[in-house]
Amino acid sequence: MMLMSLLLVLSLERLITKESNWHIEKYASQYLGFLREKKWLNDDASSATLYFYLLLPAVLLGLIEYWLLGAFLTFIEQSIVLFICIGCPVLRATYKSFLNAAERGDLQACSMYTDQLGHCASQTDSDGSAGAEGKSFGQHLTWLNYQHYAAVMLWFIAFGAPGALFYSISRSATEALCDANHPLRAAAGRLMFALDYIPVRVTAFGMLMMGHFSRALPEWIKHALKFDVSAYDVLTRISAKAEVLTPDEQQRQTENAAVEPKVLVKLAKRNVIFLLVITSALTLIGSLA
Template sequence: MTLISLLLVLLIERVTTQSKYWQAEFYSNKYLEVIKSKDWLNSSSKSWVLATIICLPVLCTYLLVQQFTGGLIELVLSTAILMVCVGCPVIRATYKCFLQAASRGDMQACSMYEQQIKNNTTDDLSIGQTLIWQNYRHYAAVILWFVALGAAGAVLYILIRELASKLEVDNQQAAAQANRLLNILDWIPVRITALGFLVVGHFSRALPTWLSYLPDPSISAKTLLLNVSKKAEEIEADQKDCTEEPCTLVKLAKRNVMFLLVVIAILSISGWIN
């Protein structure tokens, strides 16, 4: 069932445009509005309050799916929840606009779309590196947590991810706690994803970097993923073509998602996962 859900979701996500009701951000914003209106999270809130806020939707999702375990309804329900959790339509649409602007030679528009993709941050990441990171956060990590814990695992990851980003302005303490939880959740998935880059990219070049980061708990998920991706894909510098770097890295990320699906299919056939 896990493999069927993944294939259906990725197929539908590729050929359709998701409305706001099929986007995790819509529901996380609504949930955060309720939290703020009830003043459950403030500067004096204990860590268990944040844990409760996270656990409630995850537990409800788990109990809901368990009510229909082993049947067609479970498949439909899990697939629908995964559909909400996977993907980032806003970034996909902006990236398409970036490519269209580049094909027209409109460098000013390209710069504007690049800043939108970077969410107007001041970091020194290239657009390709930003897309690699966003692909991990919105596809690979969600897929791996769905495989590990089902629909509840996908909800767990995206809820903590959204809280970590949205609480940064209003409640830095809670945002820091959410980021610590996110680092824990990312520890294994980011290493699996980076391993996929080795397999679908330049294995010998990227392997030493991946091995050096493998046992190190202090390395952030972003640093590990981006440094391995640099080694896994050789990019030829082209000052005249601003799409060379992002297109190359996006292709790497897509190949990696396909690799993850192949591994999941093999594990499903062999009976390791349901």
């Protein structure tokens, strides 16, 4: 069922231009607004309170699946939830605009679109140190592609629709709290560090399998068990090793800023295929339903 949902949703996500009503950001924003309106999540709230309210929708969804829905209705519900959680229309539009600007040679517009990616929550590590400064558009894009595709897929594979919902709401809430410089931004960052710890390493392993294995493997081993490096840095460092620009691509990069992002996007797409193949294998041997 999970494999069927993944294949169906990824196919639809590529074919259909999603409106805001079909993306988690809208509902996560409304949920946070509701919590603030009720004063259940104000500036004085504790970290435990934040974690409770971020987990609550996933728990309720899990209870609905367990008590009310049968196998077929659960498949429909999980596919709908996954379709809402996966992907990012705004990110895709920004990427297309960046490519157009790069083709025109408009470096100022390219820089503006890099800033528009919205990576506030990745600017600092869990300990508050600078983490994302100086990264290229392609590296930011690799990270956001992971957050909106690979991580959601992995949480869905592990815990079904409740897992995908929990990760997506936590990601959106963390970004919103970071943008607002909320007192709970550090607590949200610690939560995302924990939620990303295993998925980002699984994703990075897929990238080295789909890219330059011998160059990326030492970097992956170096970061495999580290707890003092942000998920953002782990992914961008390993992806940079897994897909190094050729001399010809490096020369073209000086003339066209879109060369590196296109290369890294191709790597990310190959990684999604890798995750689907592993999911298929686990389904065939009975490890996944």
